[in-house]
Amino acid sequence: MINVSDGAAYAPKGKPNAVVKPGEFVFAALGLYHGHIYGMCNGLIEAGGILKSYYDPDPAYRAAFARQFPGAKAAASEDEILGDKEIILVAGATKTNERCALGLKVMAAGKDYFTDKAPLTTLEQLAEAREAVKRTGKKYAVYYSERIHVESAVFAGDLVEQGAIGRVVQVIGFGPHRLGKSVRDGGNRPEWFFVKKDYGGILCDIGSHNVEQILYYTGAKDGTVVKSQIANYAHPQYPELDDFGDCQIVLDNNASGYFRVDWFTPDGLQMWGDGRLFILGTEGYIEQRKYMNFGEKGSGGGHVLLANGKEETHYHVEGKVGYPFFGRLILDCLNRTETAMTQDHAFKAAELSLIAQRDAVVLERK
């Protein structure tokens, strides 16, 4: 179920690879506003999780979800899910600015939380989330899909870990997306995508994917946003949309990162976005072409290009790598470990995204 035209509906399916026995890991979906919930549930189910139930106040979202996951039960309310002792984790994709409030409720109910990115929209929410994690001992995991649910990203991580390009000195990410139109204008995008307090701004929203990747591939624990910019260059009909954003980060190990995100994917492109990531190392470099190989029709995703002292290779890893994050997350919930992604890392990516958004210079249209 790969939707090629709309990034919000991108929900990859991988090879089932259960890490638990049936019934050992039961979860629910709460908040179905963003299509990412499908990818989140797919990933957990493929790793052996049982999707028991789901809820959203909007009946249209519930109906769409029921068609995709007919085996799951339509809960009557949020409280039914929060009170269900069998449910270990709640996956949620509410409006971005409501994700933290939901997470606080989920954790207070004694469950782990797995939210779509961005995990929250303000530094105040982040402080609350950090405090709640500390207090409850529960997880506030984040679906940074552009790394954890993209095979090229997983494979590139393995290459870096194996030392294929030496020490990483810089990461550059491009996160272009197709905008489409709002529901109001006859399109598919809910109105809240265009309301800044709801989606948090482009650097908070799709920028968070890139901040996470910069932290991950450089192996850094922290970083400083040294420059960020946003603009609405060409969408006056959506005055609160940032259609462009970019950001420079210096990491605590003095590697650096740069990324650009935008809503300018043109209609002639085969895919909703030509996502790229370039990892520069002291002994080589890696390029990811995540969802397509630009200029090659029907190219599929999963392109990883590597050059180092020994080779120059185009790896096409689609269908070959899978998504180990989900099985690790399930085991982390059961064993109280942090093998999928540390809590500090997930929150740090959010923190730097929020700082980038807050401090961004606005480039006015001229």
Added chain:
Amino acid sequence: MINVSDGAAYAPKGKPNAVVKPGEFVFAALGLYHGHIYGMCNGLIEAGGILKSYYDPDPAYRAAFARQFPGAKAAASEDEILGDKEIILVAGATKTNERCALGLKVMAAGKDYFTDKAPLTTLEQLAEAREAVKRTGKKYAVYYSERIHVESAVFAGDLVEQGAIGRVVQVIGFGPHRLGKSVRDGGNRPEWFFVKKDYGGILCDIGSHNVEQILYYTGAKDGTVVKSQIANYAHPQYPELDDFGDCQIVLDNNASGYFRVDWFTPDGLQMWGDGRLFILGTEGYIEQRKYMNFGEKGSGGGHVLLANGKEETHYHVEGKVGYPFFGRLILDCLNRTETAMTQDHAFKAAELSLIAQRDAVVLERK
């Protein structure tokens, strides 16, 4: 004579396309330190120029040049060339920090000057050069080869001019280069490449290509360096080398630009550098893969990828576009016009490169 392993020896040959009759445009080469002088002379000769004579104080450089251009005369001195009334233009590729002094002499001798990039290394030199141009009425033209001597760059410029991607909102450039070793260490790079006052720093040197392209493709006349960084991450044996640099520029039309330059091209790569340029427009985007198509052996250069509302196309323009800069420069010299590149543009690219270098934050190795 494409040298694939060493960018300094990259001297493309295009289709001859003379804009003048034999003898109408006579030029000389003075200062043969950088291999770019070969590309500069090739370009002018293909456009109908006559290379009359050449000189460099170093006999080794003279001998190599003589092998390449056996029809040109070895002048006995710099003064012989400067005093030759037939010579309209002097092409030079001395050490970067000596390029301005040479230019001042050339212009004072009543000739136009065509220098390798970077055209100079300090803002003081730039002020002198600007003053001399104003005073003498002569040209201080610059060989920003990564645009004017690269077919993908020429073709991309045509696409932008034709409105293929709407209004340009951002340009991102990658200028990776293979370092090799210094002569002292048994390699080919002259010592001055590793002495900062001589080469000016990475943002001044190879960065100037990218600043020029950012100005050109955004159609801007001016810009502000909003962030720049340099590092020596992995070459402690060359303490004055910047092996990494990056820079963000905001243009006077509020488009923006980012570039990274580095000396990390690994030995396994088919080419001395995987130069790229990404032009984001309101209605599409263009990627240039200038010298190679990463991962495709023997791919050749001249790859331009375009997506807009109508199409997604991989153009391979190698051998099809040529290099119109040189013919225009010859006619500009004869007609006192500015069709190849304005003087303001050439100096502005240098100015912003120098400011980027001067203001760069140094990322220390950790």
